[in-house]
Amino acid sequence: MTLASATEDFLTVQDLAVSSGHLVITMPTSFHVARGETLAIVGESGSGKSLTAKAIAGLLPPGVIAKGSVKLEGCELNGLSERDWQRLRGRRVSMLLQDPFTMLNPVMRAGRHLDEVLRDDPMFHDRKARRAEVERRLAEVGINNPAVADHFPFQLSGGMSQRIALASSLARDPEILIADEPSTALDVTTQAEIMQLLKRAQAQRGMSLILITHDLRLAFSICDRVLVLYAGSVVEIGRAGDLGSGPFHPYSAGLLLSEPSATRRVKRLVAMPGRVPVAHAVVGQCAFADRCDWVEERCRAARPALEQRAPGRFTRCLRQPEIQGELDALRHAALEVAPAILARPANERPAIKVDAITKVFAGKTTTHALKGVSLHIAPGESVGLVGESGSGKSTLGRCLVGLETPTTGKIEIDGIDAHDFEALQPDDRAYLRRTVQMVFQDPYSTLNPRHSVGKTLAESLRVGQFSGDMNVTIARLLTEVGLTADYAKMRPAQLSGGERQRIAIARALAVSPRLLVCDEPVSALDVSVQAQVLNLFKDLKTARGLSFLFITHDLAVVRQIADRIVVLYLGEVVEEGSVDQVLSEPQHPYTKRLIASIPASTKHIQGAAEL
Template sequence: MSLIYSSGNLLRVEDMSLFHDAPTGRRTLTVATSLQLERGGSLAIVGESGSGKSLTAKAIAGLLPPGVRLSGSIRLEGEELTGLAERDWQRIRGRRISMLLQDPFTMMNPVMRCGAHIEEMLRDQPEFRSRSARRAEVARRLAEVGINDASVADRLPFQLSGGMCQRVALAAALARDPEILIADEPSTALDVTTQAEIMRLLNRAQAERGMALILITHDLRLAFSACERVCVFYAGQMIEVGAAPALAAAPFHPYTTGLLLSEPPASRRVSTLVAIPGRVPPADAVENECPFSDRCRWVVDAKCRTTRPPLVERTPARFTACVRQPEIQGELDALRTAALEAANEPEPVTPENGALVHVAGLCKSFGGKRPMHALKGVSLSVGRGECLGLVGESGSGKTTLGRCLVGLETPTSGQIVIEGIPSADFEALARNERARVRQTIQMIFQDPYATLNPKHSVGRALEESLRMSQRTGRTQDHVRTLLSEVGLTEAYAGRYPSELSGGERQRVAIARSLAVDPAVLVCDEPVSALDVSVQAQVLNLFKSLMASRELSLLFITHDLAVVRQIADRICVIYLGEIVEEGPCQQVLNDPQHPYTRRLISAIPAPAH
C-alpha cells in the first residue's frame, strides 16, 4: 500500500510490522504501517493508549525495546534504516532524526546539569571542542527555546518546573539541527499556557529549519491545530489518514468519529459527553477482524468480523480501514451534527444551600528563611450539591489548597470549616471530629496507580475503606455495589492495579473514596492523564454521581474545556491568589481578568 502525501520523500515507511518474541510465542504489536513524510512537513499520529503510536515512533528512531522485532522497510532519503547496527544509528539519531519524550524528568539524567544535556550533543563537532564555545552555544540554544537566563544551564532538572524542563529537553533535541523531530506527547503533562508555549516553539523551530515533525498525541485539538496531516491508530493499525482540516470536518471511520465527539468542547457545555465504550484490544487479539468491531455500533459480522480490513483510499488523499464507510458515512455525519446541535444547555444554576466547605484567608508557605508562599489569603466556599472548578497553571497553588482541605498539609494561617467543624489543623481536632471530617471530605488524585497498593487486589482496597465507614451488612455486597456504581463488574474485585487500564484504575480510586459515603470530593486533575474517550467516561461518571449521591466537588484542573463540562462555578487561581470567580459559563464566555483571558486564548483550536 502506498500513501502519497506529496512529491517529497524524506521519510518513507512501508509495510512496517512490530512483533514481540516472548517465551509463550510471538505477539503482534502493530501491523502493516505505511507512511511518508516530506521535508518540512508535519504529521500527527493520534489514538488511545495501547494503539501502537509511541511504539511506531520508537521504531522510526531506532529505539525499540528489547525483544521487539521489526519487519518491513524504513527509508530516510533512500537509505534503509531497518537492521542498522547501533553504531550506525548513532550517526543518524540526533543529527537526522531526534526525539522529544513526554516526561522530560525521565528523559534527562537527574544528576546531570541542564547545560550538560545540550553539551553532550555538541562535543563531536569541531567548532565546539573548547568549553567556552560549548557554553556559548548552550546559552544560544536555551535562548532559542525561550530561556534567556543562562544560569539555567547550571541547574539540575529537579530544580526546574515541568515547562522549563521540557524547554531544556527540546533544546537538547534540536542541538544537532535534525531533519526530523519526533515529539511523543510533548505537552501532555503541562498546563494549557505552557503547552501552548511549547507547541509554538516546536512550530517555530520547524518553520525556521525546514524540519519535518511527527507529533504523537492523544490530544485531538493539539493534533489538528499543529499538523498538516493526521494518522489515526487503533490496536496496532492505521485506520484513517487524511489532511487535518478534511479529517476534522468529516471523519470516515467510526472510531475517529467517536474520538472527536469524546473531546470536551471548550466553547460550550454539553449535557453528556459521547464516550466510546470498552477499551483498545491487543493487536494480536483482532488479527482476523476489524479491530474496532467490539466497540462499533455499525458492526456487521459478515463484513466486519471475517478479516482485518485494509487501509483504502476513498477520496483523493483520504484513507480509511472501514469496509462499511461508503454506506454509513451519512450516519456518521448525522451523528456529529446531532451532537453539536444538542450541545447548548441552560446556564447551570448555583445552589442556594449552605456551604459544606468554607475557606477564609488561607495562607500556606514552604521553606525557612526565604519561604515560598503557595497560598496568599485564599477564600472560597463549596455549596451542597455544587461543583466548584479551581483552575490555574502549575504552581498556582491549587493542589496545595486541595491538600490543605483534606489534612495532608497544614495551612500557615487562615480558616477551613468543613460541615461546621473548624478543620485548618487536623492534628488539633478531637478524635471524633477528625473521623467525621475525614468521612465528609475525600480526595481523588491525578495518578490512581500511585494511590493504589500494587500488592492489594481491588476488592481488598475497597474493603479497607469500607471498614473505616463502619457500614453494616456483608462487605462483599458493598464492594459489588461500589464497583457497579462506578461502572465496573464484580469480577474486578479480584484484579490488581497492574491489570487495569488508566480509566479503570481511576474508577477504582473513585469507588474507594465513595466507600465512606463522603459529602465532598476534592478531585485533583482526575482526568488529565487519561485518553480523550476515557476522560469522557470519567467526566460522565462524576456527573451521574453528583446527581445520584448529591455530591459536592472541588474540581481542580488546568483544562478549561474539561471544567466547562462539569463546574457550576469557577475560581481562577494565580500565584496563590483567587483572581476571578463566578458562574462557569459567565467566566469562560466573558473573562474579566487578564490572566483568565490568557488561559482561554491558550486553548488549541477545536477539532470540530
C-alpha cells in the same frame, strides 16, 4: 498500497511492524512524510505510537524488533548498524522525548547537553565558538539568559528543561524531527509555548516533523496530516482539516466526540465503551470491532485493508461509505448544548466555607503554598479549582480532607471548625471523614496493590459505619460506578487506569460523603476513558446530589463538569465566577493566558458541525 505517491516524499514507511518475540505490538504500517510537512500520529496508550516512532529512529528497546522498511530519501534506515545511525542521528533524524525531568543527564550542566552535540562539528572545534553557538541556540528556543547554560537540570523548571532538550535535538539541524508527546508533562501555558517554538524552528528550517500525541486538539492545531493509530493498526489517515471535520472511521469519530470541548458544555460526553485491546488480540479482525456500534460479521472475518475513500484520505473501515451519514449525524447530536446552569440563590448556606487559609511549608526554602484563599461550596454544587502546578490547588484540596493542616485561617464544614482534624473531638472527626472524601490523580497508586477490590471497598464501608450484607453493598457500589460485581475479586494490577479510578471513586462513595474532592481525577486517563469517568461524575451528581471540588489544570474538563470556577495562581485566588462567565470573558491576565493556550483545533471540529 497507494500511499507512497508523490516524488516529494521524504520519509517513506512501508509495512513497518513492531513486535516483541511472538507478541505483535503494531501491525504493518505504511505512511509517508513530505519535506517540511507535519504529520501527527494520534493514539491512546497502548496504540503503539511511541514504539512506531522509536522504530523509525532506530531506538527500539532490546528484544523489540521492527520489520518492514523505513526509507529516508531512498536510503533504508531499518536495520542500520549502530555506527551508521550515529552519523544520521541528530543530523538527519532527531528525536525529542516526553519527560523533561528524566531526559537530561542530571549531572551535566544544561549547556553541556548542547555542547556535546556540537563537539563533532569541525566548525565548533574551538571552545569559544562552541560556547557562542550554544548561547545562540538557547536564544533560539527562547532562553535569552546565557547563565542558564551553567545550570544543572534540577535547577530548571519543566518548561526550561524541555527547551534545552529541544535545542539539543535541533542542534545539528535535522531534516526530520520526531517529537514524542513533547508537551504532555508540562503546564498548559508552557505547553503552548513549547509547541510554538517547535513550529517556528520547523518553519525556519523547512524541517519535517512527526508529532506523537494523544491530544487531538494539539494534533489538529499544528499538523498538516493526522494518522490515527488504534491497538497497533492505522485506522485512518487524512489531512487535519478533513479528518477533524468529518472523520471516516468510527474510532476517529469516537475519539473526537469524547474529547471534552473547552468552549461549550454538552449534555453528556460521548464515551466509547470498553478499553483499548492489546494489538496481539485483534490481529485477524478490525481492531476496533469490539467497541464499534456498526460492527458486522465481515468486520471480524479478516483485517480490513487501509483504503482510499477520498483524495488523500484513507480509512480501514469497511462500512465507511454506508455509515458516513450516521457518523456525521452523531457529531451534530453530541454538540447539543446542556441547559444553562442555574444561578444559586444568594442566601444559600454553603456546606463548605474556607476562609483566608494560608499554608506555609517550612524547609530550607520556605514555600508559601496558599496565601489567604477563601472559597465556598454550596450543597450540590460543583466548583472547579483551576491552576497550574505550584498554584497550591492540590494543597487546598488536601486541607479540606484533613491530609494537611493550614497554617492560619478557617475551614468550616457543616458548621464544624475543620481547620485542624487532629484537634477535633473523635465524633466530629469521624463525621467529617464521612462528609468529605477525596479522589486522587494517579490511578496506578491510588489503590493498595496488595488488597483486592472487595477488601478495599469493605474497609471503606466499615469506616462508614455500615451494617448489612457487605457483599451486596459492594456489588451495588461497583454497579454504581459502572462496573460489575465480579470486580470485587480482582486486584489493582489486573485493572486498567479507568477501572482503577472507578474503584477509587467507589471507595470514596462507600462512606456516603456529601463533598467529593477530586484532584485531577481524569488527567492520567485516555480521552475515551476520560469521557466515561466524567459522565460518571455527572451521573453521581444527579443521583446522589453530591457537591464536588474539581481540582484540574484542564479547562475543557471544568467546562463540562463545574458550575462555578475558581482560578488559583501562585497561592492566590485571582478570579472567580460562573464557568460561562470566566471562560468566555476572563478578566485576570493569568486566566486570559490560560484560555489562550488551549490549542485552537476545536474550531475545526465545531466549525464543521455548525455548517
